[in-house]
Amino acid sequence: MVLRVTDVPMREPTFLVLTALAATPQHGYAVIEDVAKMTEGRVRLRAGTLYAALDRLRTEGLIEVDREEVVQSRLRRYYRLTGLGERRLADESARLRRQATLADGRLRARHDLGGSLA
Amino acid sequence: MSQRLETYYRRLLAVYPYEHRLAYEDEMLGVLMAGAAPDRRRPTVAEATDLLRSGLTARVRRGVAGLRDAGWREAAAVAGLLSALVLAVVAGRRAAGGLMNVWFQNDTAVTYALLADVLARAAAWALVVAVLLAGLRRTGAALAAVAVVVELGALASWGDEWRWVGMGWLLVLAALTATLIFLARRARPPSEILGGLGVLAVVGGLALAVPVGALPYRLQSGTGGDLYHAVLALVVLIGIRRVRAGVRHKLVALLAAVVALPVAQQLFADALDVGRVAEVTWPLILAQVLFLAGLPLAAALSVLGVVFLRDKVRVSVAVTRVDGKSD
Numbered sequence: 387m388v389l390r391v392t393d394v395p396m397r398e399p400t401f402l403v404l405t406a407l408a409a410t411p412q413h414g415y416a417v418i419e420d421v422a423k424m425t426e427g428r429v430r431l432r433a434g435t436l437y438a439a440l441d442r443l444r445t446e447g448l449i450e451v452d453r454e455e456v457v458q459s460r461l462r463r464y465y466r467l468t469g470l471g472e473r474r475l476a477d478e479s480a481r482l483r484r485q486a487t488l489a490d491g492r493l494r495a496r497h498d499l500g501g502s503l504a
Numbered sequence: 505m506s507q508r509l510e511t512y513y514r515r516l517l518a519v520y521p522y523e524h525r526l527a528y529e530d531e532m533l534g535v536l537m538a539g540a541a542p543d544r545r546r547p548t549v550a551e552a553t554d555l556l557r558s559g560l561t562a563r564v565r566r567g568v569a570g571l572r573d574a575g576w577r578e579a580a581a582v583a584g585l586l587s588a589l590v591l592a593v594v595a596g597r598r599a600a601g602g603l604m605n606v607w608f609q610n611d612t613a614v615t616y617a618l619l620a621d622v623l624a625r626a627a628a629w630a631l632v633v634a635v636l637l638a639g640l641r642r643t644g645a646a647l648a649a650v651a652v653v654v655e656l657g658a659l660a661s662w663g664d665e666w667r668w669v670g671m672g673w674l675l676v677l678a679a680l681t682a683t684l685i686f687l688a689r690r691a692r693p694p695s696e697i698l699g700g701l702g703v704l705a706v707v708g709g710l711a712l713a714v715p716v717g718a719l720p721y722r723l724q725s726g727t728g729g730d731l732y733h734a735v736l737a738l739v740v741l742i743g744i745r746r747v748r749a750g751v752r753h754k755l756v757a758l759l760a761a762v763v764a765l766p767v768a769q770q771l772f773a774d775a776l777d778v779g780r781v782a783e784v785t786w787p788l789i790l791a792q793v794l795f796l797a798g799l800p801l802a803a804a805l806s807v808l809g810v811v812f813l814r815d816k817v818r819v820s821v822a823v824t825r826v827d828g829k830s831d
Contacts, residue, residue: 414535432551433535434558437528441562460534 396478399431403439404448404467404475411452411466414440440465448474509540512547519559521566522815577691579754582747584684585636585694586740587762588648589710591655591678592629597717598622604718621658628654636685637703639693648682665784669792673769676796677762684758698746705743709736757807761800768799 396404399421406412406420418431431439443449448471452464467475513536517529536551547555602619628651636644655678659667668675695703713736716724723729747755772778772795781788 414531415538418535418539432554433532433539434554434556436535437524437532438558438562441524441528457534460537461530462534463531 395481396474398429399435399439400443401475401478402429402431403436403443404471404478407449407465407467408472408475411464413462413464417465443471447471506537506540509544509546510537513537513555516547516552516555517559519556519563521559521563523566524559524562574691575751575754577688578697578747578751579758580684581636581641581688581691581694582697582744582751582755583758583762584644584648584681584688585633586706586710586744586759587677587681587684588629588632588636588651589707590762591651591674591681592626592633593710593713594674595622595626595629596714599626600714600717621661624654625651625658632685633707636693637695637707639695641685641689641691641693645682645686645689648685652678652682669778669784669788672792673765673796676800677765680762680765680800697748697751698743702743702746705739705746709739709743712736712739753807753811757804757811760803760807764800764803765796768795771795771799 402421402424403417405424406417412420414433414436418433418436422430440449444451444465447468449465450468452466454461454463456462510533513533514529517525517532520529536547540547599619599622602622606619628647632644632647632651635647655675659671659675691697698706713733716729716732719729744752744755744759772792775795776788776791778788
């Protein structure tokens, strides 16, 4: 069996970075804040981890630079999802949904079985 | 205060490869400074760990990708060709000397027997060179493996364990050569990488060292001989200069390892005063292995280290210029 890149489950930081960029282009610090907000503070990306992910996602063509601006003499780059990134995020979202639905179904069956046994 | 914190962050970011720094350093500094509390004077341990881990990972990833790139394969192709030539020339010079003895001596039976060894080795490596120059890289890799077996057979045929010690560097060079040619089997052919003039200079420069083997030893090692060899070395260097810039420093690193082998053999022999050692022992063999593996590795890494430091200085200059413009 040959595994395609799209068959490999996405790591959580990658999924969260793509999700943060799904609605609107954002710069690095805004992505960190957004991810923290989405996960209710559970995941706080650090700069090294974030830029490793951004660099890899750019290389894979899932995100691209939307625009650059200089704020307080420092470069600020906004990133956006590409068409390929949108499809990969949609695929991953569907995969997670299928797994969650499967888990819900099994849990319901467990409770139903428990009810009939009781 | 924030300037001091920024300096700490910059020091940590220096661990990233220079392409990454050029692309993201300014941006990452902005993110790090934006995320730092106003009274922060130093990066937190978690921040430092994250930056060091990510930076080193990026460096290793680029290093591994770099080893797979066409530049290293091309460097291996030329280094493989050159070291196969060196092996052919070393055996060819001995053969030339032996043939001169045959010419001047009546008792040729013994000399012919002695010549079989060097002639077989010279022919095996010359064939490898010819096949590589014809662009048959996979056949060249297979023949290089056969040539290593010929070298082993030639050594074994003497039935003398001191022969293995004395010729140890040639055996290591043969194995290194076969490895380089194998690794370069998907590279462009050496004739394309070097170009016509490059091939002419490299092959001609080394091949012209063979007839010197027919001369008496005092002429080979005298001032005239040294001058002749220096001119030939210059011709070979001119040939190597034909290689494109991106490949050249990689080629020099590989050739440094090749050139270091006979030097390592000599240093080993001098350091342990091998001429006075009564018998071949395991510590002696271990010492030789350490010399023959350690010195070439150190030579290649030294070249790469010098290139790395040169690139680092260039990056610092480039970053300083960018900073200067943004101020």
